[in-house]
Amino acid sequence: MSSSSTRSLATNVFDTGNYSTSLLRVESATVASCNSTNSTPLPPPKPLLIGMPSDDAGGEFPVLILLHGYVLLNSFYSQLILHVASHGFIVIAPQLYNVAGPDATAEITSAAAITNWLSEGLGHFLPPHVRPNLSKLALAGHSRGGKAAFALALKKGATTLKYSALIGVDPVDGMDKGKQTPPPVLTYIPHSFDLGMPVMVIGSGLGEIKKNPLFPPCAPKGVNHKDFFNECRTPACHFVVKDYGHLDMLDDDTKGIRGKATYCLCKNGKSREPMRRSIGGIIVAFMKAYLDGDITDLMAIRKGQETAPAEFETVEFLE
Template sequence: MVQEREKPWEVVFKPGRFPVEIRDTRNHGSTTAPPPKPLLLAFPNQSGDYPIVLCFHGFMIPNSSYTQILHHIASHGYITIAPQMYCITGENSKPEIDDAAAILNWLPEGLSYYLPSEVRPDLEYVAVAGHSRGGKVAFGLALGLASEKTKVKMSALVGIDPVDGRGRGHQTEPPILTYKPHSFDLHIPTLVIGSGLGEKWNLLVPPCAPDGVSHREFFSECSVPSYHFVASEFGHMDFLNDDTGPLTFFCKNGVAREPMRRFSGGIMVAFLHACLRNDSEALNHLLLHPEDAPVTLEPPQSFVTETYKIFSKL
């Protein structure tokens, strides 16, 4: 009996075919071209040329809290890079945007020193992503807000529950949101992943992703082409590893993180396949059939032409 082949939209939510190795640049030192910030690298441990995904962490969250989602993406054939941007910081994120540009510009001369010789970064295809405040940093970098001009072209952008401050009228510096629809002059495909519970109060604790500065406003300001997926029953910290520390308890979250990690990692893979590998089958299917995702989704949204579309099962 011939076994039925798995569908592309099923494959993206499962571990990929590549074995993965994780390295910390602090433990694999090189006297040549050290990175501007310590990096966690997750990459396919198999000979080949691989696109790059640069991922920025959320406010006061260590980059090690993202290893499981980084591992998932890497297993599908991507070199994922998570800098440790700071240990303690203030409200102004401009220094992080400048550091992000420095890391991006370091990639051509420095990244290969920290990878096996047979693992070759494909610098023609570089995606930038960020969670929470890191999402703001990723958007700031893509919008050209860094003091240093970036030399590496960005091919795609992902905001993972991005946040631009404490609320509308209380954005942190530099403000990213303009409150003008489709005002972001990005010229690259953009994916915004949102959490339905991130905008909710957790007993007496304010929302971790407040309405007005959260994923919904980020997506509304994105230009063509852009995509928006929202997991309605999960929260702002459900993207992280299970063993992440006490900061996660301040946010209203779902009952378990594994489904949200699997979904967010998978939808990122579907998006990256579409943008960097010209394979949009999984992404297009999930836009039309969100019930095939491993979590409950709001109707996905897409701005792919000058006509704004909301996909549903109508």
């Protein structure tokens, strides 16, 4: 395990929050078993990146599980994770796989296993004064991770804990309508998702546009955020970030071959920080509203009284 920390700066949801934060890596059961003893805490089913308020903050905090996009690394979301954590949340970002085919069933199963591990295992890896409140558990996913999050919320994986809120960050269910990857999530029946929880769907304004003729758009029409939101029931909200792309919420510097590819495969905005802070802010506002009962920031954003670093071309609510 390793950790790093940063100091909080401000209270606006689009800025770093009031908590100093730390980032913790936890190895999976497969790796940990080589060095395990009878006193070793139960390791998670998959490697985790955990963002949390620092030990000196103390307290009990709601938990967000964040599922990464297709063939991306959880570390690419470090800055987004720390942004959310700085506002008083514990963020769990598993590395669901390193190589994957078109079928998302295995990652849905893995995400369910991680959810089931939280009650028994998570507390052993957190500082003693940072306590997870698993009665306030939210689930989020980006790209194909968004599809997996919706699938899990639709009970396509067995979990022992109940999710209280669902967030899809530019979710994608395949290549096109009629070309969904298994297991298909979209039904194309309006308001058909029987989720039993509040939902927020976030889209990217450039996600439907090809970066170059050799590759399809990263969030194609017919299987993207618009279609997911169309199947949501109340309460639900939909934000689309104008002039930014499908991967613009990732870290400023994503390293390695995969990291470099994130700049080449999708149509991008001018820089990542405005998109990332905007998404981080609306995630915080949404979770404050539906996990903590504080609707102030979400309503201020809805009414245009709290301005994001990037412009929202769509803000709509189902009530």
